[in-house]
Amino acid sequence: xxxxxxxxxxxxxxxxxxxxxxxxxxxxxxxxxxxxxxxxxxxxxxxxxxxxxxxxxxxxxxxxxxxxxxxxxxxxxxxxxxxxxxxxxxxxxxxxxxxxxxxxxxxxxxxxxxxxxxxxxxxxxxxxxxxxxxxxxxxxxxxxxxxxxxxxxxxxxxxxxxxxxxxxxxxxxxxxxxxxxxxxxxxxxxxxxxxxxxxxxxxxxxxxxxxxxxxxxxxxxxxxxxxxxxxxxxxxxxxxxxxxxxxxxxxxxxxxxxxxxxxxxxxxxxxxxxxxxxxxxxxxxxxxxxxx
Numbered sequence: 655x656x657x658x659x660x661x662x663x664x665x666x667x668x669x670x671x672x673x674x675x676x677x678x679x680x681x682x683x684x685x686x687x688x689x690x691x692x693x694x695x696x697x698x699x700x701x702x703x704x705x706x707x708x709x710x711x712x713x714x715x716x717x718x719x720x721x722x723x724x725x726x727x728x729x730x731x732x733x734x735x736x737x738x739x740x741x742x743x744x745x746x747x748x749x750x751x752x753x754x755x756x757x758x759x760x761x762x763x764x765x766x767x768x769x770x771x772x773x774x775x776x777x778x779x780x781x782x783x784x785x786x787x788x789x790x791x792x793x794x795x796x797x798x799x800x801x802x803x804x805x806x807x808x809x810x811x812x813x814x815x816x817x818x819x820x821x822x823x824x825x826x827x828x829x830x831x832x833x834x835x836x837x838x839x840x841x842x843x844x845x846x847x848x849x850x851x852x853x854x855x856x857x858x859x860x861x862x863x864x865x866x867x868x869x870x871x872x873x874x875x876x877x878x879x880x881x882x883x884x885x886x887x888x889x890x891x892x893x894x895x896x897x898x899x900x901x902x903x904x905x906x907x908x909x910x911x912x913x914x915x916x917x918x919x920x921x922x923x924x925x926x927x928x929x930x931x932x933x934x935x936x937x938x939x940x941x942x943x944x945x946x
Contacts, residue, residue: 658926661901661941664695664882672878673705673871675864675898676733678712678719680884680906681944685831688726690918691945696732698946707735707867709881711857711888713794713823713839714740715772735870739857740794742866743773743823746856754819754854759789763818765809765842766794773823785809785816793846794823795839799831803841810846819852825859825888828907835907858883859892868896882944884908886933894935902930902937903944918942 661667664674679685682692699706712719716736724730750756761782762774774792782788791813796806813820822843828835840855847853857863873879880899883889884906893900904912904921911929912921920942930936 655936656938658902658923658930658937659939660920660923660926661939663945664699664901664941665946667880667901667939668699668702668704670878671704671880671899672875673707673873673880674699675707675709675867675871675879675881675893676944677858677881677883677885677889677903678708678710678723679826679829681882681903682708682723682728683726685829686726688728689943691943693727693732695944695946696728700732700734705735705871705873706733707737707871708733709737709858709863709867711739711824711826711838711840713743713766713770713773714738715744716741718769718772735867737863737866737870739824739863740770740773742856742863743792743821744777747774747779747821748777758819761787761789763788763791763813764794765791765806766823766839767797770794770823785812785818788813788816788818791818791820792823793820793839793842795842796837799834799836801837803837803845806842807845810842810849810851813846814849814851819854820846822853822855823857825855825857826885827887830907858885858888859895861892861895864892864896864898880938882941886930886935886937890930890933890935890937899938901939901941902926903942904940905943918945 824839826838881893884903
């Protein structure tokens, strides 16, 4: 197993790659603001002629993500393509080509905030007020930052009693919102699966969402694409499975496990390798933050 090479900036490897698949939360921004150095890094990457595809486990369609990024100063001119787990969920609900979807009824019980309803709006589905009235539960995450798994256990219990299959539109377990760590839809989905529920998930680390990115980017040589993310479980695992090189941002959700170094500081190489080995997912590189 090759050692994880630690980069001081993306410029260290810019000539090795033609395209980059970039995570959002924990890499470009913290849910509230763009991280220092990110706008300049995106501009430099584009100026170097690189194709940039943003890939997020956000449980909403791409238009909403593009608008949120613009509000952080990350306008559409700074990248080429966007794909989200919410967009993948919308496409699956629309097309119903997968046998898992083909058998579903059209009454949805939604666990999640109203801002995520664009993943099913306009597709002929109706919202059910209770699990007992539904055919399937669509899980896009918690309503209020700070809520816990225990807050959602009664809803999960009711869905299981109704024998509802679950669609999870965000496989992430946790995400950073400013300085706060909050649970995501993936935590609810993991619990539902533990309870014996039938769960299908869209987004990283699943292969189909990488296939969509590769199609958007139009780069035939996968060896010339680098993925960048802050999660071993989703970003690194997904890139490993897709056969892509991947850089782990160490100031993201693994910051505490990596020794709680100050934001943007390098980490201990032995601690980094031990964490990757324990996770079973190997980054090609590590970088403190997305910086040029």
